[in-house]
Each structure stands twice: as structure tokens, then as C-alpha cells.
Amino acid sequence: MTPIDYFIHLDNIYLKAVIYVVLAPILGGLLAGVDRKISARMQGRIGPPILQPFYDVFKLFSKEKIIVNKFQNFNVILFFVFMVFTGSLFFLGGDLLLVIFALTLAGVFFALAGFSVNSPYCHIGAERELIQMMSYDPMIILVAVGMYQVTGTFRVDAIAMYDGPLILYLPGVFLGYLHVLTIKLRKSPFDLAMSAHAHQELVSGLKTEFSGTTLALIEIGHWYENVLLLGIIYLFFAFNSFLGVAAMLVLYFFEIIIDNTYARFKWELTFKSTWLVTALFGAANIIILYYAMQP
Amino acid sequence: METIIFLIIFPAAISLVLLSIPVKSVRRLIAVIANIALIAGTIHLLYGSAGETIRYELENVWIERAMLTLEVTLSIYILYMGIRFRRYLVVFFTLLQLALLVHFEAFAIPAVPVAHNLFVDNFSIILALIIGIIGSFICLYAIGYIEEYHERHKESEDNRRFFFFLMYLFLSAMFGIVFSNNLKWIYFFWEITTICSFLLIKYHEDEESIDSAFSALTINLMGGLAFAAGISYAGIYAGTLELDRLIAEGGAYAVIPAALIAFAGLAKSAQLPFSSWLTKAMVAPTPVSALLHSSTMVKAGVYIIIKVAPALKGTLAAAMLSYIGGLTFLVASFIAISQSNAKKVLAYSTIANLGLVVACAGIGTNEAIWSAILLIVFHAVAKSLMFLCVGLIENKLSSKEIENMDFLIMEMPKVSAAMIIGISGMFLAPFGMLISKWATLKAFIDFNPVMAIILAYGSAATLFFWTKWMGKIITIKYGLKNREKVVSPWEWTTLAVLSFMTIGVCIIFPLLSSALIEPYIIELFGVSPSMDRFNIIIIMIIMLGLLTILPIALMYYAWLDKDYKRVGTYLGGANVDNVRFLGSLGAQRTADIRNYYLDGFFSEKKLYNYGLVTAVFLVILMLGVVVI
Amino acid sequence: MFFKKSPWIIHYDATSCNGCDIEVIASLTPMYDLERFGIINTGNPKHADIFVVTGSVNESSHQVVKNIYDQMPNPKVVVAVGICATSGGIFRECYNVLGGVDTVIPVDVYVPGCAARPESIIDGIIKALDILERRLVEFRKAKTEARRQEKKLRRYHLND
Numbered sequence A: 001m002t003p004i005d006y007f008i009h010l011d012n013i014y015l016k017a018v019i020y021v022v023l024a025p026i027l028g029g030l031l032a033g034v035d036r037k038i039s040a041r042m043q044g045r046i047g048p049p050i051l052q053p054f055y056d057v058f059k060l061f062s063k064e065k066i067i068v069n070k071f072q073n074f075n076v077i078l079f080f081v082f083m084v085f086t087g088s089l090f091f092l093g094g095d096l097l098l099v100i101f102a103l104t105l106a107g108v109f110f111a112l113a114g115f116s117v118n119s120p121y122c123h124i125g126a127e128r129e130l131i132q133m134m135s136y137d138p139m140i141i142l143v144a145v146g147m148y149q150v151t152g153t154f155r156v157d158a159i160a161m162y163d164g165p166l167i168l169y170l171p172g173v174f175l176g177y178l179h180v181l182t183i184k185l186r187k188s189p190f191d192l193a194m195s196a197h198a199h200q201e202l203v204s205g206l207k208t209e210f211s212g213t214t215l216a217l218i219e220i221g222h223w224y225e226n227v228l229l230l231g232i233i234y235l236f237f238a239f240n241s242f243l244g245v246a247a248m249l250v251l252y253f254f255e256i257i258i259d260n261t262y263a264r265f266k267w268e269l270t271f272k273s274t275w276l277v278t279a280l281f282g283a284a285n286i287i288i289l290y291y292a293m294q295p
Numbered sequence B: 001m002e003t004i005i006f007l008i009i010f011p012a013a014i015s016l017v018l019l020s021i022p023v024k025s026v027r028r029l030i031a032v033i034a035n036i037a038l039i040a041g042t043i044h045l046l047y048g049s050a051g052e053t054i055r056y057e058l059e060n061v062w063i064e065r066a067m068l069t070l071e072v073t074l075s076i077y078i079l080y081m082g083i084r085f086r087r088y089l090v091v092f093f094t095l096l097q098l099a100l101l102v103h104f105e106a107f108a109i110p111a112v113p114v115a116h117n118l119f120v121d122n123f124s125i126i127l128a129l130i131i132g133i134i135g136s137f138i139c140l141y142a143i144g145y146i147e148e149y150h151e152r153h154k155e156s157e158d159n160r161r162f163f164f165f166l167m168y169l170f171l172s173a174m175f176g177i178v179f180s181n182n183l184k185w186i187y188f189f190w191e192i193t194t195i196c197s198f199l200l201i202k203y204h205e206d207e208e209s210i211d212s213a214f215s216a217l218t219i220n221l222m223g224g225l226a227f228a229a230g231i232s233y234a235g236i237y238a239g240t241l242e243l244d245r246l247i248a249e250g251g252a253y254a255v256i257p258a259a260l261i262a263f264a265g266l267a268k269s270a271q272l273p274f275s276s277w278l279t280k281a282m283v284a285p286t287p288v289s290a291l292l293h294s295s296t297m298v299k300a301g302v303y304i305i306i307k308v309a310p311a312l313k314g315t316l317a318a319a320m321l322s323y324i325g326g327l328t329f330l331v332a333s334f335i336a337i338s339q340s341n342a343k344k345v346l347a348y349s350t351i352a353n354l355g356l357v358v359a360c361a362g363i364g365t366n367e368a369i370w371s372a373i374l375l376i377v378f379h380a381v382a383k384s385l386m387f388l389c390v391g392l393i394e395n396k397l398s399s400k401e402i403e404n405m406d407f408l409i410m411e412m413p414k415v416s417a418a419m420i421i422g423i424s425g426m427f428l429a430p431f432g433m434l435i436s437k438w439a440t441l442k443a444f445i446d447f448n449p450v451m452a453i454i455l456a457y458g459s460a461a462t463l464f465f466w467t468k469w470m471g472k473i474i475t476i477k478y479g480l481k482n483r484e485k486v487v488s489p490w491e492w493t494t495l496a497v498l499s500f501m502t503i504g505v506c507i508i509f510p511l512l513s514s515a516l517i518e519p520y521i522i523e524l525f526g527v528s529p530s531m532d533r534f535n536i537i538i539i540m541i542i543m544l545g546l547l548t549i550l551p552i553a554l555m556y557y558a559w560l561d562k563d564y565k566r567v568g569t570y571l572g573g574a575n576v577d578n579v580r581f582l583g584s585l586g587a588q589r590t591a592d593i594r595n596y597y598l599d600g601f602f603s604e605k606k607l608y609n610y611g612l613v614t615a616v617f618l619v620i621l622m623l624g625v626v627v628i
Numbered sequence C: 001m002f003f004k005k006s007p008w009i010i011h012y013d014a015t016s017c018n019g020c021d022i023e024v025i026a027s028l029t030p031m032y033d034l035e036r037f038g039i040i041n042t043g044n045p046k047h048a049d050i051f052v053v054t055g056s057v058n059e060s061s062h063q064v065v066k067n068i069y070d071q072m073p074n075p076k077v078v079v080a081v082g083i084c085a086t087s088g089g090i091f092r093e094c095y096n097v098l099g100g101v102d103t104v105i106p107v108d109v110y111v112p113g114c115a116a117r118p119e120s121i122i123d124g125i126i127k128a129l130d131i132l133e134r135r136l137v138e139f140r141k142a143k144t145e146a147r148r149q150e151k152k153l154r155r156y157h158l159n160d
């Protein structure tokens, strides 16, 4: 029994939630560190230490608090709280659709944070963030729909314990999910809203006006989110936990390659391509599956 | 039964009283008392209900005759208006309708007995609650609104007595629709709402409003014509004029009248081939938009569709109905992205949500009807709140443009708070609309994945336009003066009550579902869907979390948080102050921020035309298949 | 102690001839790889700890330098890169040039050279890290001091 199996079969949902809340930022931070290291190696550099993201965050906690207006950090706090909540809901085995809606709620708070500052860069970042959200939202819902079609339930724990190979039923949905995963992980070519690499056009996009502790919270919030996203990948391979873990790692590596080989898209292309992929792979898969499953 | 009759007659009586009393303060007093009585009446109805359908006889020749006379008088009035303003299409429809009516009254009526003229079931109680409570509060709001409206529009004639006459008359007609079992009665009240809507849209009496009013009238008359044809068909072939018997026992004969009535419902609830009237109707004073064009009258359309849908069940027409709803939802949600006029956005979102309800009705499974009713409830509350907020803002800013609403939270904090509650109510988790969308999605998946996909795309668009609007409102800038000092207590009361109701209905929604909706569904289908307990708990946790974190965090930031340093926004280092920067040649410029409208993707013209063509095709198909 | 491990910089070109700018960018390339010290070029004063200025300060850039400096959260250090930035360099006598960066804001590390070589730039930044740590301690002390003062003031007012 692998630890993951053990986790899934854990009966105490509160314990599950606690494990997630404690472990997710550690895993997410390590992942970010490995990501930076691998990226650096791909570019022929040595790269920062693996623990670099943690150093960054701890540093940010001890910086001075500067703000533009008194309420700007309010929405970020909400974003963080709901991101943690969403992740917990997923890992304690809640309803997948509810997880998605809570994730949207967190995303909306994040975008609102950008809007509330009245800074041009934040505003552009927030608008782009919204466009990204609009782009990936249908696909994420279709992931839940597809899983429901196969397993007959929206409960994450039930889906995780489903014996059949979900990936074989839902290859199109999976491809679509991979596409939006790139957006959600904020990887190039879809790092429109707040890329660290786009500072000529965006400065830091959505997070321009957020600094110190708030910025650290944004960062940690994204670690939580990334773990959640990888968790969804796992669901596709849940019939075999080794395969699931391998898939998560391989696909994350794959995302790093994409990140390093693509130039940034414009938002039009991002939006169009995502909706197109959603329709071509996700929606088509679901419709075909519906008719294939009819007796 | 007394309560029902009270609810139908009382607002009409009040409307006449209001029309005849010239003293403003007395009118106000009467209106307030009437509102209290109406709310009490609907609540009494709720508590007095047995939880199942009860039908009432109420045979009286005089009622029939009075209705007929009124109907003919109204037709003649419309004819007069049509000729005066040279709208011959209106004249044509009215004449046809009149001919149908006379023919029907003269030949068919004596042969068709009507056992039950009135009825009440849980669904009509729900609608009555919406009409009674929300309607009353909107009328209350209107007292304050119309004052300012006339101050702003000095050029238009001050006809406010007539205005209130129409508002209350309309309430009466709405109660009539939801309690009548006799199709002819429904039709009678239906036509009254059409005419009320026409006159209220026309209220401003300028060219644009007259145009819009006639567009609304034409389309609704077309629907009314279909309704009348449906009634004649039902009377002649199915041999009944009772709604419940037609649906239950009509068999094959019920299909054609059901489709025709559904057609009328589509026109009334502004579904796609007909949606243009609703967006044009936004020229009306805002309480009218709130009452007629979002929370009640358009709901009458979906109400009747839900009622007749079981007769279409299993036919291709029902599938077409659900596709029309789905298409409307999708197209209207997309178009809303490109709109910068606040009321237009609200109108399109209304159309979209009604589309969802129609789609649910077309699917017609117990889950679908359950979520349709939830949608109606949540939408009515949140959307009327939104409209009333926009009305207030419009009076203060003299503009309906969303782009003029930046920094609203600084200028009108309380209105903005209500507005944020309204917007969240429209699309964010734990609030009502999201709960019902979720239920809808579940209902769709089992029926037809295409609908689920439509819902997925449409919701994404919804997310975009609401959030960017909300972002506009909550943008913060210091040094602005508060503009909401002079808002009448009427408006405050209504906004406060509706804000609390928006939150309240979400909190009591499990109760609402188990006490009112589920019994109705069980009566209809035998089984009722219910939500997973666990999920309800989670939703409540989110709700509670929001309700505690939000105020606490706000208070913290407002008063306790002192340890910070204020700096300017980053403007490439060229700041002059927080929002101005030094441009080239030493010119000072202001950083002015505007939202995205994505006109290239979601232009109204293009999408509307596509939608129109497809929807016309679907409607023809819907009517075609039942005739064949 | 984490400042040492994660210094983020903002680079501003006051009126450099671009020679030094290119060298600053060069130190971020694979050849020198500043990122291995955890250094990120943020391009945003609000995220930055180290302000790297190249070029002399003139009439039109002095306000910008000051703005950027003001928008950086404490603790922060300033590194003047290139001889222009340290003293005005060959442009010192120009009619519009005010002089080195230290005419506008306090500079902590001067990196000479025309243009300063990547090695010396990296060296300068590493030197700045120690100062950064020290600044943190000072900043914290100042904060507690300010808080104490405020409390005292409040007590004073109360007694009044």
C-alpha cells in the first residue's frame, strides 16, 4: 500500500484535510523549487537551490508593509483562505463540482484584488486573469462532467477509488485538461496575467502592487493550487497509484518543457485556442462517451 | 380561497384608489399600507397552504362577462394606439386576436364546461411570494425613485399617478396568472401584463421609449395570438379549458395547445427569437425593469412553460424547447460581455437565466424542474436587487454606463455593498444562483451532455462579465466625496431588505427546498431529488465563512491595521501622485482604467443575428413537429 | 537571514549610455547566472530589495530614481553600477547632469568601471547582501522604537 492509497482510504476526513493543509505548501514549494532548477538546467544555468521558493517566501514575510490603499490586501486574504479551503475540500473527498466552484470563488477574489488597487498594471493583470479564467473554466467543468459520466459520482473519494482506468474513457478530456493546466500553472505560453518574465509589458501584472506578506500569501496560495491541480491529474490514473504519481511527475516535467520552449501567446490566441481545444477534445469526448455508454 | 381572491382583487383596487387620489402624502400612506397587506397576504397564503394542489370552483357568469368586456376594450385601445402611431403589425395581430376571441366566444364556449377556475399549489405559492414580497418592495422603492426621476427628466410629463396605477394593476394581473386554472383567465391576465408592460415602457414618452414599447407590444401580441390559438384548439379539440386537465388528460390533443402556449411563454420571457424586446425595454424607469422585466412578468413566461411542458414530454418539441433555452443562455451570456450599459448587461443576464429555466422545463425530469424553480427564486431576488441598485446609481450619476461606475465603493459605499451582494448572488459560490446552476448541471448531464457543455461555456462567460463589473465597483481611490447622502428612505429600505433576502434565501434554501419545492416535485413526479447532505453543509460553511471573515477582515483593515506605509501606485516611476504621471514633454497625464469588452469575439450584432436565425429555425421546428 | 538568500533586484537606467545596462543583463545570462544566488530581476520596486542604478542622474530622471526608491519596501539597499552612477563619470560636466546617484538617494555600494564588468556587478550585489541583512536589523529596531514612541505619545496625550 503506497502512502497515497493509504491517504485515500483514510476514513477521517478531518485528518485528511489537516494533512493537506500541512503538506501541500511543502510539496508545492518543493515543486516550485525543482521547477526553477530544471528550467535553469534547460537553459544551461546552474539555477537557484531547490529550497529557493521557501527562502523567497520567508524573506517576504519580514519585509515592510507598503500599500497603495488600506483595503487592497483584503481580497488576497480571501483568495488565500478559499484556496486552502478548496484544496482541503478536494483532498477530503468532497464533491468535485463544488471544488471547482470554490476554486472559481478563490480565483474571483484574486482578480478582484487586482481590480481594487486602481493601478494600471494590476488592472491589466486582473483583466487577463479573468480572460484566462473564462478560457479554462469550461474545460475544468467538463473534467468533472466526464468523470461523472464514467464513475456516476462527483465525489472525489469515490472517483479516486474507482477501479476502471479513467484515462482510457476520457483521453480527450485529459488532453483538454492538460491544455488548461498550462494556464492554471501559469506557464508560458499562457502566463499572461502576472508572469515574472513579462515585466517589460506587465511589470508583475496582477501582483504588481502587492508586496511583502501579501505577496508571500499569493505565492503560497499558488502552491496549494498547484497541488490541487496535480491531484486532479492523479484522478485520471487513480486505478494505479504508482502510475498516478508517475503521471503527475511526468506531466509536470512536460509542463516545464512547454514553459521553456514556447513564447508567450497573446490573450486572443490563448482564449481562442483554449475554447477550441475544449470543444475539440473535451466536449467531443463527452458526447462520444455519452453515446457509447448508452445501452 | 379568500386569500387568493384577495391577492388578485386587492392590488387592482389599490391601483384605482391611487389613480383617483390627488394628494401625494395620502397616496404614499395608502401604498405603504397596501404593501404591508400584500406581504401579509402572501405569507398568510404560505402558512395556510396544505402543501398540495387545491382547486377552486368560483363559477360566475358576471366574471366571465366582465373579463370579456375588458378584453375587448383593451383590444380596441391597442387598435387605437396602433393606428395612432402607425404600427400596423400591432393592428394586424390585435385584429386577428379579436377575431379569434369572438369566434371562440360565440361558438365554442357554451360547449366547454369549466369545473375549476382557480387553483393553488406550491409552485404558485412560490411565485406569489416573489410577486407579493419583491413586488411590494419594488413599489415601495418606486415611490422614492420616481421623485428623483422627474427631477432629472423635467421634460417628460409627470404622470406618476398613472405609473403607480399600472404597477399595482400589474401585480394583480400577475397574481391572476399564477392562480388561474382556466386558460381563458390566464390569457386575460396575460394580456393585462402585456399592456401594463407596454404602457410602462412608454412612460418617458420620447421616441426611443415609444419605439421600444411597441416592439415589446408586437412581440407579446404575437405570443398572445399563439396563446389564443392554443386556447381555441384546446377548447375545440381537447374539450377542456382547464390547465391541469389539459395537461393531465389531454393526451395527444394537448400537444398542440401546449406547444402554442409554450411559444407564447417564449415570447413573454424574451427567449431568443424574441429577446430583442427585453433589451429595448430597458429604457423604462428602473423599478419597471426590476418588477416586470426581471423578477416577475418574464417569469410568467417560464411559469407557463414549466406548467405545459409535461404535455410535450418525450416529443421532439420538448427537446427543441430545451435547445432554445440552452441557445438563449449561451448567446445572451456571450453578448453580455460586450455590453457596457449596466441595464443592458442585466437584461442579457436575465434572458440568459430564463433560458436556463426554459432548458430545464424542456428536459422536464424531476431534477430539472427542481432546479428550474430554484433558479426562478434566486434569480428574482438577486436580479431585482441589482436593478434597483443600478436605478439608484443612475439617478445619482445620470448614467447607466458601467465605465462611469469606477470608485463607486468610495462614492456610494452602501449601494455598492448591496450591488456586490447582488452580483455575488448572481454567479458566485455559496450564493443561490450558483447552487441552482449546479443542480441544473447535474440535471443536464443525465439528459444530454450537449446541454451540459453549453452550460459550461455559458457559465464561463457569466463569470467574466460579472467579475469585471464587480472589479469596476470596488476599485478604490481616495479623496472622493460621498454621493449617497440624499437617498430616500424608501429606496434604502428596499435595498436593505433585498440584500438581506439575497443572502437569506441562500441560507434557508434547504428549508425552502424541503418545505415547498420537494412536495411539489413529488406531487408531479412521485420522487424528488434532494441534495447531498454533505454538500449542503459545505455550502453553509462557505457561506458562514464569508459572513464572518468579510466583516471581520473589513473592520480589521478599517480600524486596527495601522502598521503600514502608504506609497503611490507603480507608474514606471514617473508618478506625479497616485494616479497621475509625467508623460512625454512634461505633460501630466492621468492613468485612466477601462475594462475589456472583447467586442471582436462577442459583438452583440453578430451573435444576436446568429442566435436569431438558429432560434427561429428551432421554433419553427418545435411548432412544426407538433403539427405533424 | 533569508535576505541573503533571496535578494530581488530592480534595475533602473537613469541616463546610462546602455553600456552598463548590457552588463547588468549579461550577469543574468547563463554565463554568469545571477539566479543561482536566488537573485531575480523583478522590474518592480514593490517586490525589490536591491535597487541597481546605472548611469548618472539628470534633470528628468532624478524624480524617477527618487520615486522608485520611495516605493521600495524596507529593508532596501542601493547599488550604483558604473562610473557614471557613482560620480557622473564623463557626463559629469553636462549641463543637465546632476551627478552620481548619491545626489538623489543614499547609495550603499559603488561598483566602478566603464562599463562595470559582470563579475564586479555580481561582486557588488553580493556585498549589498550583507548590508541588506544589517538593514533588516536596523529596520526592526526602528520599528519597535517608533512603536514605543507612539505608545509614549499616546500615554502623554491621555495624561494631558
Ligand code: SF4
Binding pocket: C015, C016, C017, C018, C019, C020, C021, C054, C055, C056, C081, C082, C083, C084, C085, C089, C090, C113, C114, C115, C116
Ligand atoms: S559607466 Fe561607461 S558604460 Fe556605464 S553608463 Fe557610464 S559611460 Fe556608459
